[in-house]
Amino acid sequence: MTYRSFNSLFPFMHLLVGREGAQCERAIRAICFLLYGWAHNPGQRDPSFDEKLDEKEGILLSSIAFDKLAMFFHRIWNELFCRYSKKVEEMIESREFRDAPKMVTFPSPFQEVTGKHGRGAGRFGPSAGVAPTYILEILYSLQKDSTVQYFEIFPPPKGPDSPTHHLSTVKAAIEITDVDQFLEGYTDREIQLLKDLENSLRHLGGSHIRALGTHSSFEKTKKDIKREFKHLEPYRDATISNLANGECFLQSSYVMLTYAQEAYKKSKTNRDDYQEALQRMTNFIRDVELKDAFLKIQKSPADIWNGTEIKDLADHSEKALALSKYINAIAYFRTHIAARNNPRTKDDKKYTHRWKESVTKLRQNGPRVLPFTINGVFVDNTAEIKPGVRDRLIKKLQSL
Amino acid sequence: MSFLLSNPVFGLEHRERIYDTKAELTYSKYNVPMIRQLHTFLSGLIEKWKPDLIVVLERKGTAVLRALIEWEEDPLKWSWRDVISSQVIDQVTNQFFKDKRILVFDEMMRTGKHIREFLDVFRERQLWKPGDKNLIIAAFAVHRENSEYDEDYGQLPHAWFYRDLTWRGFQNIRLQIVKELQDAGSLLLDTEHIEVRFRLLGNFDQFVNVLRRTAKAVVFRSLDNRANITVYYEDDGSHFLSEARFPNGTVTKRIVKKCRVVQREGDDYSIIPICYPSILKDLGAWPSDPDDAHLLSTGIENSKKAESVIGRFYAVGLLAALDVLEWVLKDLAVLPGDKYTLFLPVIAKDKEPKRGYSLGHLQAMYPALNIDDLVKQIATIVKRALSEGSSLRALKRTQPKYKIYSDEELSQNAIRLLQVIRYEIDQQIMEKQSFRKAEHLPIHPFGLRAKDIFRIGSNGFGWEDEMTSSLFDILIDGAYLVTHVEEITDKNGDKRIVRTFEPDGEIVSELVRHYTTQWGLPYDV
Numbered sequence: 001m002t003y004r005s006f007n008s009l010f011p012f013m014h015l016l017v018g019r020e021g022a023q024c025e026r027a028i029r030a031i032c033f034l035l036y037g038w039a040h041n042p043g044q045r046d047p048s049f050d051e052k053l054d055e056k057e058g059i060l061l062s063s064i065a066f067d068k069l070a071m072f073f074h075r076i077w078n079e080l081f082c083r084y085s086k087k088v089e090e091m092i093e094s095r096e097f098r099d100a101p102k103m104v105t106f107p108s109p110f111q112e113v114t115g116k117h118g119r120g121a122g123r124f125g126p127s128a129g130v131a132p133t134y135i136l137e138i139l140y141s142l143q144k145d146s147t148v149q150y151f152e153i154f155p156p157p158k159g160p161d162s163p164t165h166h167l168s169t170v171k172a173a174i175e176i177t178d179v180d181q182f183l184e185g186y187t188d189r190e191i192q193l194l195k196d197l198e199n200s201l202r203h204l205g206g207s208h209i210r211a212l213g214t215h216s217s218f219e220k221t222k223k224d225i226k227r228e229f230k231h232l233e234p235y236r237d238a239t240i241s242n243l244a245n246g247e248c249f250l251q252s253s254y255v256m257l258t259y260a261q262e263a264y265k266k267s268k269t270n271r272d273d274y275q276e277a278l279q280r281m282t283n284f285i286r287d288v289e290l291k292d293a294f295l296k297i298q299k300s301p302a303d304i305w306n307g308t309e310i311k312d313l314a315d316h317s318e319k320a321l322a323l324s325k326y327i328n329a330i331a332y333f334r335t336h337i338a339a340r341n342n343p344r345t346k347d348d349k350k351y352t353h354r355w356k357e358s359v360t361k362l363r364q365n366g367p368r369v370l371p372f373t374i375n376g377v378f379v380d381n382t383a384e385i386k387p388g389v390r391d392r393l394i395k396k397l398q399s400l
Numbered sequence: 401m402s403f404l405l406s407n408p409v410f411g412l413e414h415r416e417r418i419y420d421t422k423a424e425l426t427y428s429k430y431n432v433p434m435i436r437q438l439h440t441f442l443s444g445l446i447e448k449w450k451p452d453l454i455v456v457l458e459r460k461g462t463a464v465l466r467a468l469i470e471w472e473e474d475p476l477k478w479s480w481r482d483v484i485s486s487q488v489i490d491q492v493t494n495q496f497f498k499d500k501r502i503l504v505f506d507e508m509m510r511t512g513k514h515i516r517e518f519l520d521v522f523r524e525r526q527l528w529k530p531g532d533k534n535l536i537i538a539a540f541a542v543h544r545e546n547s548e549y550d551e552d553y554g555q556l557p558h559a560w561f562y563r564d565l566t567w568r569g570f571q572n573i574r575l576q577i578v579k580e581l582q583d584a585g586s587l588l589l590d591t592e593h594i595e596v597r598f599r600l601l602g603n604f605d606q607f608v609n610v611l612r613r614t615a616k617a618v619v620f621r622s623l624d625n626r627a628n629i630t631v632y633y634e635d636d637g638s639h640f641l642s643e644a645r646f647p648n649g650t651v652t653k654r655i656v657k658k659c660r661v662v663q664r665e666g667d668d669y670s671i672i673p674i675c676y677p678s679i680l681k682d683l684g685a686w687p688s689d690p691d692d693a694h695l696l697s698t699g700i701e702n703s704k705k706a707e708s709v710i711g712r713f714y715a716v717g718l719l720a721a722l723d724v725l726e727w728v729l730k731d732l733a734v735l736p737g738d739k740y741t742l743f744l745p746v747i748a749k750d751k752e753p754k755r756g757y758s759l760g761h762l763q764a765m766y767p768a769l770n771i772d773d774l775v776k777q778i779a780t781i782v783k784r785a786l787s788e789g790s791s792l793r794a795l796k797r798t799q800p801k802y803k804i805y806s807d808e809e810l811s812q813n814a815i816r817l818l819q820v821i822r823y824e825i826d827q828q829i830m831e832k833q834s835f836r837k838a839e840h841l842p843i844h845p846f847g848l849r850a851k852d853i854f855r856i857g858s859n860g861f862g863w864e865d866e867m868t869s870s871l872f873d874i875l876i877d878g879a880y881l882v883t884h885v886e887e888i889t890d891k892n893g894d895k896r897i898v899r900t901f902e903p904d905g906e907i908v909s910e911l912v913r914h915y916t917t918q919w920g921l922p923y924d925v
Contacts, residue, residue: 023918078920085920107920114827124826125913132830 023109026186028139031073032150033182034198035061036172038209043202043284050206052169060154060169063136065206067164068213070121070135073197074108075216079293080193081107101188110135116231117262118214118224136163136170149173193290200284204277211273212281214266217299218307221266225313228263232256232320232400239327240397243390250331257324263317267310275301320400322361326370327393329355333374334383340374370396434576435584439468441540441561442505443476449536451503454478456764457486457514459882463581463589464507464540466761470584480760484767485591486518487885491711492767497527502535507577509539510570510906512546512556519553530554541565541573571907578879583624586877587662588670591764592714594721595745596671596778597664597757598732602739610734611661612802614638614727616866620810622877627669629661630870631728641677641723645689646716649680649894654851656899657720658869659728671732673724676717676850681709681887681895692719695777697768710885713897714765718774726781733789742786744779747772805867813867814874815915816922818881820856821848822903822912823921845884847900861922872901880908 039059047053050065061069081088084103091097113122113132122134140153140163156167176182183191204212215221235256242249278298285291304310332351333340339348359372369392371377377389385393442465445451456462462485468476484492486504506515515537522528528535530553537557544564549555562573581589588595600607608629611617616632633639641652660672687693696715732740746756759771829846848856850872857868875881882904890896903909 081920106918109917111823111916111921114830123913123917124823124830125910131833132826 023106026106027073027077027109028150029182030077030186030190030194031070032172032174033176033179033194034073034201035066035069035151035170036174036176037198038201038204039171041202043199044280045203045205045208048205048207050210054169057152057154057171060171061206061209062166063153063164063168063170064166065210065213066170067115067120067134067136068210069201070110071112071119071213072209074110074112074121075297076197076290076293077104077108079297080104080290083289083293103187104190104193105187114227117228117259118266119220134164136168139163139170143173193287196285196287196290199286200281203280203284207273208277208280211270212277212298214270215274215304216297218304218310221304222309222313225263225266225310225317228259228266228317229320229400232259232263235259236397236400240394243327243385243394243397246384248331248335250328250335253324253328253331257321257328260317260320260324264314264321267305267314267317271301271305274304318361319365322358322365323396323400325354325358326362327397329358329374330377330385330393334378334385337378337381337383340378434573434580435467435471436474437561438464438507438540438577438580439471439474439476441538441559442468445503445536445538445559446476446478449503450501451536452482452500453497453502454483455486455489455502455504455518456483457504457506457518460508460577460581460879461486461506462591462764463586464577465505465764466589466591467581467584469761470589480763483764485764486514488711488714488765488767489521490708494525494527496767500534504535504537506538506557507540508543508570508574509541509546509557509560510543512553515539515556516550516553540577541570543567543570574879574907579623581879582622582877585624585626585662585664586622586879587660587672587873588664590672591761592717592766593672593674594718594725594762594774594778595757595759596725596729596782597743597745598669598671599741599743600667600669600739601741602735606739607732607735610731611728612800613731613734615659615731616802616864616869618805618810618866618870620805620807620870620874622874627661627663628873628877630866630873631659631661632866632869633657633659633724633727634865639727641675641720645687645692645719646677647679647683647686647712650716651678651896652720654854656850656872657724659724660873661728671725671728673721673728675720675724676713676899677720678896678898679713679716681897683712686712687715687719691773691777695770695773696766697770709887709897713885713899717899718766718769722777722781725778726785729782729785730789730792733786734793736793737790742782744782745775747775803864803867805870810867810870810874813861813863814871814878814880816861817853817857817868817871818875818903818912819916819921820860821853821881821901822909823916824848824852824856825902826913845886845900845902847884847886847902849888849898849900853901876901879904880912 039061042059050062052060052062054060081104084105085107087099087103088105091100091103108121110121110123112119113124113134114120115122115134120134122132123138124132136153139151143149143151143153150173152171152173153163154169154171155161155163156165159165159167162168174182179195180191183194186194201209214224235252238252239249239256241247242252278301281294281298282291285294305314329351332347333355336348336351339345339351343349343352355374362368362370363372371389377385379386454465456465462483465476465478465483469478469480484496504515504518509515519528519537522535530551536559538559539557540560541562542557542560542565544566546556562569565573587593604627608617608619611629611631616634618630618632620628620630622628635653635657639657641657643650643652646652655678656674656676658674660670660674662670662672664670687696696718729742732742743756745759747758759774762769762771762774825846825848853872854865854868857863857871858865872881876883880903881901884900884902886898886900888896888898903912
């Protein structure tokens with residue numbers, strides 16, 4: 001979007017005139033519309049991991065999936081706006097608004113901001129160095145202020161008061177009883193597009209939405225996977241250091257695991273959900289322009305995952321995940337000696353399962369250099385890891 | 401301690417009302433030009449407090465001072481010998497400041513961070529402590545964010561013209577100052593670049609065509625309707641810098657390497673060569689050439705200390721600019737002699753020149769520079785360039801193809817580039833923050849290098865490099881983009897000192913972010 005900028009004294013002066021907040025409100029309301037339709041009119045879809053049925057609140061979308069829904073909206077809406085931006089510019093300059101109903105008149109007010117596990121819709125500022133705010137944080141602060149409440153965000157009951165926590169969930173806070181009234185203020189074209197989008201998204205499960213928002217192109221997916229590995233490194237180094245010094249490495253190995261898990265998801269397991277999401281959206285989108293825009297921004301699964309680079313990254317992340325699980329399980333059993341042979345609590349069983357999963361993968365992935373029984377890791381019934389095993393673990397970690 | 405307080409021409413409250421309105425930029429109902437207000441402020445301080453030295457906080461502080469000193473209507477009576485930029489105080493010893501009354505001037509003060517950073521440096525050098533009476537801080541316009549008393553620094557500033565300004569009022573005054581500087585020719589107020597003036601007696605297009613013989617030239621009109629030419633030099637066989645003159649390890653490719661030609665009045669123009677090679681942080685002994693050592697004088701002696709990296713960076717830039725000057729003069733000399741008249745800067749001696757122009761303003765950035773030596777070197781270059789250039793006149797040369805860019809296209813692209821620069825910097829800062837704790841934020845400044853921005857232009861937008869180069873100029877002239885000198889670690893692990901660029905302060909940055917919020921990032925990036 002451009003203006004005859006430097007011929008006026010200050011190119012940003014028009015920011016002060018009339019549009020403050022309007023754009024953000026429109027975008028947030030549009031996402032609310034999509035979420036409401038998705039939750040209240042489920043199409044052909046099965047329940048999935050990223051959604052939760054609450055007796056009182058209805059179907060809730062996980063915070064991560066919501067973040068990706070916002071990301072998807074950001075992408076598709078920007079692509080649509082781009083097709084009209086020149087006309088919008090001409091319209092504003094000529095002050096002839098009669099064609100406005102036929103246009104998409106605003107882009108997404110958010111930016112693509114790199115987050116902990118990939119890109120999210122957010123905003124930088126107010127000054128450099130201040131952490132960006134993501135859409136969930138923006139919405140949660142609006143919710144707390146009761147300023148504009150289009151969404152209700154539920155942080156985990158026993159967790160921190162954080163809208164971005166992975167156990168947080170989101171629902172549309174408004175009952176949309178009259179769609180036309182709810183979408184008042186949008187142009188006719190925008191309403192058409194929003195309705196078609198809403199109708200198509202209903203057929204996606206929470207995991208499909210998450211995959212659609214996470215992935216869009218080979219380049220971005222590759223960058224995102226590599227970023228997971230980059231983030232993993234400090235925790236790997238901390239794990240190595242703690243292992244070498246005989247200190248606890250439960251936390252560092254856990255964080256390492258989460259990054260390895262994300263890398264693996266992005267490089268491999270997300271493909272199925274993405275493929276399904278793409279297929280369903282393509283089947284259900286009716287509007288020609290919307291479909292064209294959709295297929296432009298969301299590349300095919302083959303484009304994203306078929307190349308050797310992603311395959312190599314997938315192999316690497318699979319190994320990293322197996323090793324991370326292995327080490328994380330060891331970290332737990334280091335201090336839960338009785339659980340090694342007799343898992344009783346929920347955590348004991350969780351880590352036993354983790355151990356078994358990791359051993360299965362490690363067996364598949366190469367020669368046996370690490371013990372495949374938990375007792376083979378430790379010196380008798382102590383917390384001490386056998387020196388040879390410790391050294392081999394460190395070596396394995398260093399090769400990640 | 402009682403301080404000299406501002407004595408504004410009009411009541412502060414009245415001003416606040418005017419500047420707080422949501423409106424297009426307007427002058428006060430008394431219609432006092434900003435330059436007069438600035439003049440009143442500074443001249444009043446000089447008269448009452450009688451400083452011996454003015455330290456200007458970069459970057460607009462220096463430009464404002466130069467605008468006032470060169471203001472035809474009522475020039476501020478102050479010598480450049482008694483001015484130093486805050487950026488280069490490490491180039492001079494404590495003796496330079498000893499027993500002097502020091503006025504530290506900044507045109508705008510929001511949080512006061514830059515002023516406090518400056519005072520920290522002075523405090524470390526035992527040149528200042530809170531309560532000292534030999535130093536005052538003068539800020540023309542002060543944001544209300546800076547009204548708190550600070551125990552470490554005392555009440556800052558000590559003198560002001562506008563105070564307790566709201567965000568909008570602060571913005572409006574900044575705009576007025578920027579406009580004033582633009583009217584005076586922005587780059588023409590710089591104090592770090594060599595300048596050679598000429599009068600064009602022939603056709604402007606003919607002049608631009610000779611520049612295009614060996615370089616890429618982009619013409620645009622700035623806000624005050626001045627003709628500007630960005631002459632962009634590629635890394636080709638004709639435009640290698642004299643690397644033997646530079647320290648070992650100096651990088652001269654994909655750097656700022658250009659010439660600005662800016663219209664002054666009528667047919668008068670300034671040629672301003674600009675070139676900033678990147679240098680290694682650890683230089684060792686330099687320069688080796690005795691003429692260069694004499695030119696750069698004792699500044700370089702001081703520069704051998706680790707902390708004078710900025711001084712060395714600018715010194716190398718100054719020498720590199722002399723090469724660029726020769727290239728552009730050689731091209732100019734292809735014009736018949738009756739089509740232009742060159743004016744060389746005068747040798748300053750002890751007085752400011754009454755006629756012609758001097759390069760005395762360079763002392764603000766190069767306090768130990770031997771200005772007379774520089775003028776003589778320029779004269780030698782001019783002679784050589786004219787001689788070589790005129791011999792090229794007879795050569796038939798196919799004019800290389802070039803693109804013409806309209807002012808509208810350039811100004812539209814400048815905003816798009818600014819948006820992406822801000823976005824990229826925000827992303828990079830965030831990436832760095834991800835790998836550190838929140839308190840270890842990247843140190844200000846934090847900008848993009850020239851080659852990063854050229855990459856955005858070519859890979860992101862598909863622009864030619866000369867277009868991107870001209871956009872730098874448009875953005876800097878408009879005070880949207882500011883330059884810095886930063887230390888980076890290159891891919892070999894060496895620490896280098898490079899020129900970087902970032903949006904000018906949080907006012908511009910936040911407005912760019914708002915703009916991006918409202919209109920989206922340029923889609924084709």
